[in-house]
Amino acid sequence: MPRKADEYAVHIFFGGHQEEVRFTTIQEFQQWYSNHLIPKSQSDDFINVPIKNIQGEYMVIRPSSILAIRVEPIFFGSVERAVDQDE
Incomplete structure (x- = not known):
């Protein structure tokens, strides 16, 4: 069964x-x-970007200045653990 992400981090890339x-x-x-x-x-023209995890703050961007967008699923309950084969 596929896991469901708890939230998604969206990385917006501008010039540098x-x-x-x-x-x-x-x-x-x-x-x-x-x-x-x-x-x-x-x-x-500026557009609003919703910032849900920071109370009372907002961000505006110029859409024409965006070079790339990367979407990353975030799993809060997942912890990668090394499995020791000797045990």
Whole structure:
């Protein structure tokens, strides 16, 4: 059975700078991406980026300055442990 991520870290890459925001579900990220970012992808106007893990703060970006986006699933309950074959 596939594991379900607890949240998703979205890394937004600009010229030589990177920012990370987190979304609780991949669908929430996809909705923001398709409804807010893609329609204005060539725009120099600012758009809001939702920051759910930092209370009272927000980030605005120019969509035309984004070079890449990386989405990383985060699993809170997973801890990798080395298995000792000698035991």
